[in-house]
Amino acid sequence: xxxxxxxxxxxxxxxxxxxxxxxxxxxxxxxxxxxxxxxxxxxxxxxxxxxxxxxxxxxxxxxxxxxxxxxxxxxxxxxxxxxxxxxxxxxxxxxxxxxxxxxxxxxxxxxxxxxxxxxxxxxxxxxxxxxxxxxxxxxxxxxxxxxxxxxxxxxxxxxxxxxxxxxxxxxxxxxxxxxxxxxxxxxxxxxxxxxxxxxxxxxxxxxxxxxxxxxxxxxxxxxxxxxxxxxxxxxxxxxxxxxxxxxxxxxxxxxxxxxxxxxxxxxxxxxxxxxxxxxxxxxxxxxxxxxxxxxxxxxxxxxxxxxxxxxxxxxxxxxxxxxxxxxxxxxxxxxxxxxxxxxxxxxxxxxxxxxxxxxxxxxxxxxxx
Ligand code: FNR
Numbered sequence: 001x002x003x004x005x006x007x008x009x010x011x012x013x014x015x016x017x018x019x020x021x022x023x024x025x026x027x028x029x030x031x032x033x034x035x036x037x038x039x040x041x042x043x044x045x046x047x048x049x050x051x052x053x054x055x056x057x058x059x060x061x062x063x064x065x066x067x068x069x070x071x072x073x074x075x076x077x078x079x080x081x082x083x084x085x086x087x088x089x090x091x092x093x094x095x096x097x098x099x100x101x102x103x104x105x106x107x108x109x110x111x112x113x114x115x116x117x118x119x120x121x122x123x124x125x126x127x128x129x130x131x132x133x134x135x136x137x138x139x140x141x142x143x144x145x146x147x148x149x150x151x152x153x154x155x156x157x158x159x160x161x162x163x164x165x166x167x168x169x170x171x172x173x174x175x176x177x178x179x180x181x182x183x184x185x186x187x188x189x190x191x192x193x194x195x196x197x198x199x200x201x202x203x204x205x206x207x208x209x210x211x212x213x214x215x216x217x218x219x220x221x222x223x224x225x226x227x228x229x230x231x232x233x234x235x236x237x238x239x240x241x242x243x244x245x246x247x248x249x250x251x252x253x254x255x256x257x258x259x260x261x262x263x264x265x266x267x268x269x270x271x272x273x274x275x276x277x278x279x280x281x282x283x284x285x286x287x288x289x290x291x292x293x294x295x296x297x298x299x300x301x302x303x304x305x306x307x308x309x310x311x312x313x314x315x316x317x318x319x320x321x322x323x324x325x326x327x328x329x330x331x332x333x334x335x336x337x338x339x340x341x342x343x344x345x346x347x348x349x350x351x352x353x354x355x356x357x358x359x360x361x362x363x364x365x366x367x368x369x
Contacts, residue, residue: 003325003332009296009317012329016087016320024086026175027199028319031256032167037264038256040369041294044264048303049362053349062352063298063341064103067311068156068226068247068288070128073103074337075353076301079292079313080132080158081255083199085113087323093122094322098330100124107158107313110134110145111203120152130156132230134163135215137208143222150225157223158250162231164209166200167258175199200257216244228290233262235275238289242281248288248310255293255315265291265312266304267366273308282308298340302348306356307363 006012017025031038065075078099084091091113092106099106100123107130108119120129131149136142146157219227226247231254232238241249251265251272269291276282282289291304292313301312321329350356 003328006325006329006332006336008336009320009333012317012320012324012333015324020087020323023175023199024083024323026171027083027086027169028081028316028323030169030171031260032169032258033260035256036261037253037259038294041253041256041264042296044266044366045294045297045300045303047363047365047368048266048307049365050299050303050348051360051362052347053360056349056351058346058349058351060351061342061345063338063345065311065353067105067290068130068228070105070155071103072105072128072311074334074341075305075311076295076314076337077105077107077130077290077311078318079315080107080109080112081315081319082109082111082203083113084319084322086199087319088326090114090322090326092119094327095318095330096122096127097124098322098327098334100127101331102334103127104334105130107132107156108154116145116149117152123153129154130158130228131225132158132160134160134204134207135211136206137210138206139218146219146223146225150223154225156228156247157219157225158228158230159219160230160254161211162233162252162254162258163204163207164211166204166207167254167260169200169257172200213240213244216246220245228288231258232272233259233268235268235271238272239275239279239281242276242279242284242287247286248290250290250292250313251309252290252292252313265293266300266307269304269307269309270363270366298337298344301337301341302344302350302356303361303363305353306358306361308358 064073078095093114095106096119105128109132131154228248229241230250231252232249251268253262288310290311291309295312295314304312321333
């Protein structure tokens with residue numbers, strides 16, 4: 001269908017499913033085990049209700065913000081999703097080019113199909129990148145990768161902490177064979193690759209399961225990029241992260257692809273904010289809280305921000321947009337989010353994101369499963 005007919009993020013998913021190879025669809029769309037968490041990522045947002053305010057002169061509304069001090073035209077960043085070329089020949093570059101035009105931040109995946117330098121070389125308009133890091137068993141490889149990223153101007157290091165082993169995504173495993181082309185490119189420099197259990201397993205065996213809190217000072221010693229832990233799932237770990245001196249956390253279950261029946265990011269947010277506040281750690285401009293998983297509408301984002309998140313990460317919505325329509329799909333997705341922010345902020349009675357308050361949502365049903 002023509003791109004003008006795409007009205008929301010769900011439409012991109014429908015088109016992507018129809019046009020991309022079955023193997024790509026299996027890898028992208030799958031969650032782990034019984035896919036309870038991936039479903040919960042959507043339904044949790046639906047249990048949060050708005051308490052809009054009226055008569056507040058919303059003629060001018062502004063949804064721009066900063067993320068880690070970097071300007072962002074939207075209160076979201078495009079989260080890392082691996083292996084973009086399975087679904088589109090240009091892979092992650094579609095995101096890079098569209099994000100540059102619209103002032104949106106892209107998080108580059110360690111396992112991107114396009115090489116890190118190809119993505120950086122496409123940089124335009126002084127656009128901002130973050131880097132998602134899978135930590136290699138060989139720390140020397142990781143050190144070089146991180147320091148290269150910093151030298152090339154990456155503004156934030158998101159260390160994935162919820163994947164000491166990749167989850168079993170059975171849809172993907174049933175596809176059996178690894179896509180040799182897409183796989184081969186990301187395997188360069190990553191030791192110990194096996195091709196037996198679906199795309200995900202085949203490319204991930206370099207990831208170090210021994211990673212622990214003791215490693216955080218080492219990361220802090222090798223880079224001055226802000227370090228963010230991606231994949232925090234409890235208040236306890238949020239407090240430890242703050243005390244470890246990192247600059248932020250992503251409350252995430254990895255798009256429902258890791259521990260099945262883990263809770264959604266938006267559910268975790270409420271307990272995390274309460275625990276950090278009780279310790280005097282929140283609010284703190286040096287420590288930002290992000291949420292990802294299931295974000296498909298600006299209204300989802302506004303709920304997370306009202307409850308204390310600084311921004312959210314969006315994975316599949318943009319992945320499906322570029323698989324279906326290339327750069328133009330990503331641009332359209334950004335435009336749809338913009339239009340939704342304008343309307344939802346007006347209807348909610350906020351002119352800027354700073355005006356969002358916890359009282360503007362009713363989250364009392366959030367933890368009723
Ligand atoms: C991911 N995600 C992910 N995260 C990460 O830290 N490293 C990675 O390599 C990947 N790869 C990846 C591939 C695919 C196909 C998906 C769908 C997701 C997780 C991603 O960064 C983010 O946490 C989720 O995608 C957020 O959920 P939504 O927006 O996809 O619902």
